[in-house]
Amino acid sequence: MTARKALLAANGLRKSFGQTHALDGAGLTIAAGEVLAIMGASGSGKSTLLHCLAGIVRPDGGTITYDGRDLAGMDDKGRSALRRTEFGFVFQFGQLVPELSCLENVALPLRLTGAKRKPAEAKAMEWLARLEVDNEASRRPGDVSGGQAQRVAVARALVTGPKVVFADEPTGALDSLNGEKVMRMLTEAARETNAAVVLVTHEPRVAAYSDREIVVRDGRTVDRELVA
């Protein structure tokens, strides 16, 4: 457990899909700026836990508090506003809009919160440069490599200055060299901006970029240090 104040805290989370109990009492805390890895076997409930924490899925039971607010009890509108303004997302595949250029993709979250095109694209360009993909700015996601596309996705997740970045197997489709580069850049940028990162992965090498690891087993969470 961390001694720092929790930014995001979940307790006793339960979520079922029909007869499947995906979450069965899961809980965790994450502090501002902390990088937390959620590990566990396939089907153990990692993604469901991340989706609940990010306000994408509403749990059947349990509590989620984000920055003093009751996230689990918020309506769809409140949760979607929170996702737009406070959270960033990096998934394994498909999060970039194929019809837009890499630059337009990174500028999009800013445009959705009302920014004008020029300042949004200027800021997007800064983030593309930071992730070393500014040369791909005018290309479409389908015309760049998988590793480059994932770095564009990281730029898009961070451009709004989120408090929490949710990353679900962000390196799952990459070879190990590109995976390490994405992880290094994601965690460095998050640390510089004091964003917390909730990282779902089954790869120890990816989890090694975190400050702390928890393991999900049959829908329950266990601190890695307590696992034999």
Ligand SMILES: Nc1ncnc2c1ncn2[C@@H]1O[C@H](COP(=O)(O)OP(=O)(O)OP(=O)(O)O)[C@@H](O)[C@H]1O
């Ligand atoms: N939308 C859904 N409908 C039905 N069952 C679901 C749904 N989402 C998850 N499940 C089930 O809930 C359980 C937990 O799934 P979850 O995706 O959270 O596991 P995971 O640990 O992320 O797995 P993986 O590492 O394979 O992605 C699994 O048995 C899964 O089949």
